Amino acid sequence: MGAQPVVITRPGERGDVLAAAIEARGLPVARLEALRLEALPETPEQRAAWLDFDQFRRVVVVSPFAAECLAEALDRYWPQLPVGIDYYAVGAATAAALHQTLGVRVHVPPAAAGEDTSEALLQLGSLQRLDGEKILLVAGEGGRTLLAEAETLAARGARLTRLAVYRRTPLSPSPDMQRRLARGDFRALVVSSGEILEHLARWCTGAALNQPLIVSSARLATLAGKLGFRAPVVASGATPTALTTALAAACHSQEADVDQDDLEKG
Structure with missing residues (x-):
């Protein structure tokens, strides 16, 4: 099984730019189309x-x-x-x-x-x-x-x-993406829209709610907490650079926690 992807919800060309920025960090990306404009x-x-x-x-x-x-x-x-x-x-x-x-x-x-x-x-x-x-x-x-x-x-x-x-x-996630959300089978979820966050929350079970959620403002982090997300990370803005920087920090923190757990078990 390959590495868990980062799930992004930004549509269109702006989503392409965000995906490229994340992939440049060495992280695979899965696109989730949640809204059609x-x-x-x-x-x-x-x-x-x-x-x-x-x-x-x-x-x-x-x-x-x-x-x-x-x-x-x-x-x-x-x-x-x-x-x-x-x-x-x-x-x-x-x-x-x-x-x-x-x-x-x-x-x-x-x-x-x-x-x-x-x-x-x-x-x-x-x-x-x-x-x-x-x-x-x-x-x-x-x-x-x-x-x-x-x-x-x-x-x-x-x-x-x-x-x-x-x-x-609003668009329902594909069956594959619904299963991914239900299992929490992703490295992190990146959302910069309150409307999308509320829409996707219905498919997120406990496993997904415990995964890192990268949001673009404190307002979205507050909403995420109300929806049950337990690990929101607030980026400095909604730009690809800001979101990717916050994502990298969250992933680094995850790896550090895993290493610490291994040390304690050892």
């Missing part, structure tokens, strides 16, 4: 926002897939992007997606904010006084609604429009 059909509200896009002073985007959906919509209506709009992203991956698809400069929270960056974004000086400014918030349907952040922007005087441009559809 699907762009929503265009609504009259969306179409109105795209047509009047030049009237927005600031645009806040909450995920890489939201950035892709935004870019696709703007490509249909605006062959050349209007000027005078400031773009904001809640994390580095979203900022990179905006820059790649639209070629725009993007405001992001401080790097030290970790994964819970939406609140940190609100600390930026340019978002403190928004008297009468039109702001567009581009996000997914359901999930993390950023309700508190939206209320904060509105309280600062913003005229806020929130658009849901995609949905998340």
